[in-house]
Amino acid sequence: MKLLTKTTLYFLLIMLPVFGAGAFYLYNRFNKEIAHETDEELLNDQMQWVRYLDTTYVNNPVFSISTPEFNIHPTSAPVQSKPKFKNVKIYQEPEDDYAPFRQLTQVIRINNQNYELVLRKSKIEKADLVDNIIHVMLFAFGGLLIFVLISNWFISKRIWKPFYKSLTNIQQLQLNKLTKVNFEQTNTYEFNQLNATLSSMTSRIHQDYLNMKELTEDAAHEMQTPLAIAQGKLELLLQDESLTAEQQNSILLSYDELQRLSRLNHNLLLLAKIENRQYPVAQHLALKPVIEKYLLLFEELIKEKELQINSWLDPESHWPLHPALADLLISNLLGNAIKYNYPEGTIEITLTSTTLQIVNTSQLGAIPSDQLFQRFKKQQHTYSNSNGLGLAIVKKMADAYHLQLDYKYEDGKHHFRVVVAV
The missing domain is CATH 3.30.565.10 (Histidine kinase-like ATPase, C-terminal domain)
Structure with a gap:
């Protein structure tokens, strides 16, 4: 896997949880804020209803009103100093479905009579608002994530361009055709250090190659000459008729070993030349x-x-x-x-x-x-x-x-x- 691809994947793995956590946090905050606003509206409605009922003149009135959004009826429960809030669902005939409501419940005293006051506010419009906000947030976060990834990819590609250029120069090097390699100067300190090191390294390799090539050529010449002389001397000795059979046999063994040594020397030098790529391929x-x-x-x-x-x-x-x-x-x-x-x-x-x-x-x-x-x-x-x-x-x-x-x-x-x- 390329470094640029790996960097992008790591960046994506880091950003996805961060964006997910951010979206979850904002969703909860929106829900809490909307619930808080709804509760304040319910409290305001409750105050208006209490004031209205307190000012109504009725002899021993007993109220009992029930609607989906307003309910009041007598109760024997004690008066509550603070209202209670909760989420409820109420059946809606037109839609034939249950709709979410925010409900306020409190026992109040009117004209020496305790009543349970229940106020409700529909959450449908606010839920739609939250859904719309979430969709907008997801679209914005998704667009932002894509923009950041693409920007990071292009920026990283531009930053790493000198590195890949140096890598291409190194990959195209050939020992038998090695010349001075020129690496471009960049505005990145680390890449300049890398290029300087590569330049120094290629120069040393080229010099070592030339030394090795010279050594193999000299060795081929210097070692073959004494081997040829020794073989020639042994051939002359074999022509001496005064030699005994045992002496001739010893000379033959020595001659065979010299021939083997000559072949070995030739093959080792050949192996060194191949390893140093001293046989360039000009054509097929x-x-x-x-x-x-x-x-x-x-x-x-x-x-x-x-x-x-x-x-x-x-x-x-x-x-x-x-x-x-x-x-x-x-x-x-x-x-x-x-x-x-x-x-x-x-x-x-x-x-x-x-x-x-x-x-x-x-x-x-x-x-x-x-x-x-x-x-x-x-x-x-x-x-x-x-x-x-x-x-x-x-x-x-x-x-x-x-x-x-x-x-x-x-x-x-x-x-x-x-x-x-x-």
Whole structure:
């Protein structure tokens, strides 16, 4: 979830209870104020009625009047000093329904006779008024909430614009094409600090990259030279006829180990170059000719094991790979399929615009998933001639250049599949 969306949601979660509590408070206050005003009107009416009844001259009068809004009748109850108020509902014939009223009740004394005086005021109009006020309040609060949310969203988007611009600049960086990154100056202190830190960090990363690139290039040159010299000297020694069989065997073992060391050195340097993305992808490469080239190079090995090759190659498949990486991918996967196959086995190669799959038979079981792409891991004793970097290099190349590398073992066959990430 984006920061701006999260901020808006948190703001909404805070404002909704506040607006709800405010609306509830105002609703109660309106009801109380209206009830207070109604009670005052009832008290005023009561005073007018008492004055009128006190001034009426009747010999031993006994009043008994009853209407929905006015009721007076004799009672034996004692005189009350204060009136009582309550809400009641009275049946209304025209509407055939009960209507809400506010009622005042008090026992008063008139001409030496106690009477219970009951006055009522309809609350229908006031209830309608409250409903109208509540609707207006809800509309106003809803409009205010929407306005605040939209305003907060636009303001936050404007405030965070420099951050997203800096983020875009960082996301577009490429180590092999890294130049000085210019971050715009903003009027926000924190963003200026962030941009300064990012600028310093990218400069250090670029310098480290250049140092690493120089180191790998120097190491490739400096280490291969003495290895080649040592191999040449051993080859000369092997031509010496005065050597005993035991001496020749020792020299052969040393020569084999030097060759293995040379391959290991080459693969480690290659791995470092891939990790540093020193193979830029300038254009898409047709992969079918690369596969055909290595099938031709491995032709002797294929014939020696009498392997059956079944291939389905799309000539229009172009992949985003550097030529050196395409060679590396095909030579490792196809070389393993040949090397660990058994005589008269099969190899199936399928190539489309997005998928390369190489399936080979083998007497070896499934490669454990936790050791499949780890460096220097040998899953079977028959892998002893391997330096343990082939699949690790292919995996590192796939990760660095947005390819997906999958493996499964099914029906006695090893399935390696490479997919171009969309």
